Amino acid sequence: MSRKNPSAEPAQNGASEKPKPVTLKAVAQHLGLSTATVSLVLNRSPVADSIPRETHERVFAAARELKYRPNYMARSLRRQRSFSIGVLVPEISEGYAAGVMHGIEAHLLREGYFYLVASHRLSGDILNEYVGLLEQRSVEGFIMVAAPLETSPLLPTVAVAGHREMGGVTNVVLDHDQAIRLAMDHLVELGHERVAFFKGHPNSSDTEARWDAIQRTAGDLGLAVRPELCVQLSGEPSGEIFSPEEGYREGYAFGRKLLGQTRDFTALFAFNDISAIGAIRAFLDAGLRVPEDVSVIGFDDIEVASFHNPSLTTVRQPLFEMGELASRTLLARIAGVDAPAPFHTVEAELVVRDSTAPPRA
Numbered sequence: 001m002s003r004k005n006p007s008a009e010p011a012q013n014g015a016s017e018k019p020k021p022v023t024l025k026a027v028a029q030h031l032g033l034s035t036a037t038v039s040l041v042l043n044r045s046p047v048a049d050s051i052p053r054e055t056h057e058r059v060f061a062a063a064r065e066l067k068y069r070p071n072y073m074a075r076s077l078r079r080q081r082s083f084s085i086g087v088l089v090p091e092i093s094e095g096y097a098a099g100v101m102h103g104i105e106a107h108l109l110r111e112g113y114f115y116l117v118a119s120h121r122l123s124g125d126i127l128n129e130y131v132g133l134l135e136q137r138s139v140e141g142f143i144m145v146a147a148p149l150e151t152s153p154l155l156p157t158v159a160v161a162g163h164r165e166m167g168g169v170t171n172v173v174l175d176h177d178q179a180i181r182l183a184m185d186h187l188v189e190l191g192h193e194r195v196a197f198f199k200g201h202p203n204s205s206d207t208e209a210r211w212d213a214i215q216r217t218a219g220d221l222g223l224a225v226r227p228e229l230c231v232q233l234s235g236e237p238s239g240e241i242f243s244p245e246e247g248y249r250e251g252y253a254f255g256r257k258l259l260g261q262t263r264d265f266t267a268l269f270a271f272n273d274i275s276a277i278g279a280i281r282a283f284l285d286a287g288l289r290v291p292e293d294v295s296v297i298g299f300d301d302i303e304v305a306s307f308h309n310p311s312l313t314t315v316r317q318p319l320f321e322m323g324e325l326a327s328r329t330l331l332a333r334i335a336g337v338d339a340p341a342p343f344h345t346v347e348a349e350l351v352v353r354d355s356t357a358p359p360r361a
Helices: 024-031 035-042 046-050 053-065 072-079 095-110 124-136 176-190 207-221 244-261 273-285 319-334
Strands: 084-089 114-119 142-145 157-160 169-174 195-199 230-232 267-269 295-300 313-316 343-346 349-351
Touching: 024 035, 024 053, 035 053, 084 095, 084 124, 095 114, 095 142, 095 295, 095 319, 114 124, 124 142, 142 319, 157 319, 169 176, 169 319, 176 207, 176 267, 176 295, 176 313, 176 349, 195 207, 195 244, 195 273, 230 244, 244 273, 273 295, 319 343
Parallel strands: 084 114, 084 142, 142 157, 157 169, 169 343, 195 230, 195 267, 267 295, 295 313
Antiparallel strands: 313 349
């Protein structure tokens, strides 16, 4: 059988011609298979599950070798579908959203879907505006990350860090009780009794769920949640938390605010890694050593957490897996093979690094 690339046609009369795109029929002829078989495999049709795995591998290998590119415009017109998803995140470059988006992108790419992404910036008005714009662009569903969602969109929707049971919306959520218990147990085992807390932003979808878990867990462990040791992040002084730089500034500002209220604490449990790192800087500027004088725990385990000095002890959310689960769930709902369950719950793990230690004597 010839291994010649069907698109490699000699130029006529020495003229340089652009190679013609390889067709599905050409791939099928190259393999000695029917066009229908090749189409089912490349389009990942459920019917293709009955085709031997060896055939799948041959088809994809040939498509790569021949540089076959499917005509998604023709595919969309033929099926009257866009094969695109709308993804709405708080801010694209922020560590938490970026981690979730990696998982979203990986699964959508494998399944032949494209996505359009926009930042809702924790604003319900901006969120609703983008929902309308993306619907006009014929997306087939939405993945919303930490979004202030108040009403159910018309299209299938999966909300990462969504905590409200709404019609047509599937929530991918962290088990906050399990996650908070990991961090609080760690501090108690080290010997900390006076723990300060950063509560999340009022518009963050995780704020109340995580704060409720902190209060329950502290009660179980016999730790007092003292008002003078609690500071709520509000976005001051530079507005809502739209970028890592603003997040670090905010953590710094509220670290200083906490020190202005009292220094009678030996540990800080921050709402996220960005505010934890900003607070560490505020503590160092005030002459406090981390972890010798104050232990600090973050939340999320964004990439920079392990490279900070001191490296940050944190509660790791499985961000990539959450994004992948959101994509898989949404595509199953679009295909009609999965009923819209209200919640899918994932668990966290504690990553102990250099920012926590037993309290000073």
